Amino acid sequence: MEFREKALIMDEAAIRRALTRIAHEINEANKGVDNVALVGIRRRGGPLAHQLASLIESIEGIKPPVGVLDITLYRDDLTALGPAPIVHRTEVDFNITGKIIVLVDDVIFTGRTARAALDALMDIGRPKRIQLAVLIDRGHRELPIKPDFVGKNVPTSRQEIVSVLVEEIDGENKVVIEEIVE
Amino acid sequence: MRFDRRKDLLGLRDVTREEIEVILETAVPMKDIIRRDMKKVPALRGKGIITVFYENSTRTRTSFELAGKYLSADTSNLGVSTSSVQKGESLKDTIKTIEMMGPDVLVMRHPSSGAPHYVARNTGMRVINAGDGINEHxxxxxxxxxxxxxxxxxxxxxxxxxxxxxxxxxxxxxxxxxxxxxxxxxxxxxxxxxxxxxxxxxxxxxxxxxxxxxxxxxxxxxxxxxxxxxxxxxxxxxxxxxxxxxxxxxxxxxxxxxxxxxxxxxxxxxxxxxxxxxxxxxxxxNEQVSNGVAVRMAVLYLMLGGGRDEIAG
The missing domain is CATH 3.40.50.1370 (Aspartate/ornithine carbamoyltransferase)
Structure with a gap:
């Protein structure tokens, strides 16, 4: 399948403003970040979680610990077709029990990734509270899951694809809507 | 990197370098799971694994069973020495009987070289060779x-x-x-x-x-x-x-x-x-024994685990 860029939704500055606002909101919602840790969902939630942690540090002077969660083994979109997706390591080097964990992902769509992430997180400890931060909410939820912090709401059709590009993986920071080229 | 799903794993002779690399890479996060307090992930929920060993084994059979359990598959073992094999049931009939019970994978050890290959050709189940005679393991x-x-x-x-x-x-x-x-x-x-x-x-x-x-x-x-x-x-x-x-x-x-x-x-x-x-x-x-569970988890996952939706969300 080939994809064509249809529209630029956020450029680097817009992403930075959105993440800065989320950093403030995380701080306010939890009355400080003493007990807060960020866990990014692979792949692009990881770099976003690191960016958020740096922004929180510049606001509060405290850098929350950051981990990365691989949810491949927790997905529910099982089909026997095609190769099994490659599994990567979960890298959460701190004890999550008793902490406020902010899950970070690039896009929330059906909610199934977030559901898998909740299960994956719960298997490595018992957080005091779990919150969800996403850069883009594109609607079309299939599960009763609602993010606590949203960078931008983007109404989309199901055929469209929202791609978040991050410097660490893609070499640039931007958000675009793509469509499949027939 | 990708691992195209194969029906059977009978030997390394016909497995490519890239497939081996994917198995070894996948075993790394699997080893992390074995070290956790909560040693279970839901990846193979609803899958059935049966081990059938016509030769004795301590670590291979147990590690396949644990590998399956850590991935949430249901595993069971046919105790050959206490089964109808002792009444003279043929290999073919035994395998057919097992197949009709519905497991997805048969993990098999046999003293005759080529026995798992024969079984693989004659069953719809996936077959993993856990050692055949003097051929492969x-x-x-x-x-x-x-x-x-x-x-x-x-x-x-x-x-x-x-x-x-x-x-x-x-x-x-x-x-x-x-x-x-x-x-x-x-x-x-x-x-x-x-x-x-x-x-x-x-x-x-x-x-x-x-x-x-x-x-x-x-x-x-x-x-x-x-x-x-x-x-x-x-x-x-x-x-x-x-x-x-x-x-x-x-x-x-x-x-x-x-x-x-x-x-x-x-x-x-x-x-x-x-x-x-x-x-x-x-x-x-001793590390080999732990790694054996991780590697078998990787093999089971790559052969049985789910594919990906076109659009993640």
């Missing part, structure tokens, strides 16, 4: 390769010496097929009666004594003397074998400075490996 070689890579950082170009009864060793054959795909320099060491005459065709160098064969080796894989597979007298006595081929710390000194020692188990201490060497920190036999 692919998951043992994969866990050996994982253990080597974990200690050495790479497999590429290593000098690997395999010591002992090469003739009867499916472990040796699978190791040779696997490691040769990574450009390893492969050596086999043992009495000439226990070295297959055509082994050099596999790109292996043969050595009649430990002193010459171990020089500069990065890895020494010591095989078990398999008394159950030797029907003729292939070496004069256990005492003589010990005298000439038991690997000791003095032999390790001839190898590379950071050489490691593997053994597939069960060890005959004081015959093919000295107790002192078996207890040495350079001997990775």
């Amino acid at each position: 692919p998951t043992q070689a994969l866990l050996d390769m994982y253990s080597i890579r974990e200690r050495k950082g790479t497999l590429e170009g290593l000098k690997v010496a395999i010591v002992g009864d090469i003739l009867h060793s499916r472990v040796a054959r699978s190791n040779i097929f696997g490691l040769s795909k990574f450009g390893c320099e492969l050596r086999v060491i043992g009495p000439s009666t226990l070295i297959p005459p055509d082994v050099e065709k596999l790109g292996v160098k043969t050595y009649g004594n430990l002193e010459s064969g171990l020089k500069g080796a990065d890895v020494i894989n010591v095989l078990r003397i398999q008394r159950e597979r030797q029907h003729g007298a292939l070496f004069p006595s256990i005492d003589e074998y010990r005298e000439l081929y038991m690997v000791t710390p003095e032999h390790l000194a001839l190898a590379a400075d950071d050489a490691i020692v593997l053994h597939p188990g069960p060890m005959n201490r004081g015959i093919e490996i000295s107790t002192e060497l078996a207890e040495s920190p350079r001997c990775v036999v």
Whole structure:
């Protein structure tokens, strides 16, 4: 399948403003970040979680610990077709029990990734509270899951694809809507 | 990297280097799961795994069962010695009976070389060879390769010496097929009666004594003397074998400075490996056992795990 860029939704500055606002909101919602840790969902939630942690540090002077969660083994979109997706390591080097964990992902769509992430997180400890931060909410939820912090709401059709590009993986920071080229 | 789903895993001879790399990479996060308090992920929920061993086993069978359980598959074992096999049921009928009970994968060990291949051709179940006669034992070689890579950082170009009864060793054959795909320099060491005459065709160098064969080796894989597979007298006595081929710390000194020692188990201490060497920190036999579970989790996941939706969300 080939994809064509249809529209630029956020450029680097817009992403930075959105993440800065989320950093403030995380701080306010939890009355400080003493007990807060960020866990990014692979792949692009990881770099976003690191960016958020740096922004929180510049606001509060405290850098929350950051981990990365691989949810491949927790997905529910099982089909026997095609190769099994490659599994990567979960890298959460701190004890999550008793902490406020902010899950970070690039896009929330059906909610199934977030559901898998909740299960994956719960298997490595018992957080005091779990919150969800996403850069883009594109609607079309299939599960009763609602993010606590949203960078931008983007109404989309199901055929469209929202791609978040991050410097660490893609070499640039931007958000675009793509469509499949027939 | 991708791993195209294969129906069966019968040997490493027909597995590509890329497939092996994906299996070894996948085993890394699997090993993390084994170390957690909560040793279970839902990846293979609803899948059935049955182990059928026509030969004895401690670690292979148990590690397949645990690997399946850690991935949430349902695993069960057909106890061959207490089954209708003892009433004379044929292999074909036994396998058909198992198939009708619905498991997705059959993990099978059999004293006859080629038995799992025969079964794989005649069943819709996926078949994993857990050792067939003197042919192959692919998951043992994969866990050996994982253990080597974990200690050495790479497999590429290593000098690997395999010591002992090469003739009867499916472990040796699978190791040779696997490691040769990574450009390893492969050596086999043992009495000439226990070295297959055509082994050099596999790109292996043969050595009649430990002193010459171990020089500069990065890895020494010591095989078990398999008394159950030797029907003729292939070496004069256990005492003589010990005298000439038991690997000791003095032999390790001839190898590379950071050489490691593997053994597939069960060890005959004081015959093919000295107790002192078996207890040495350079001997990775215990790590091999843990790695065996991780590697088998990787194989089961890659053969049975779900594919991805086109659009994640």
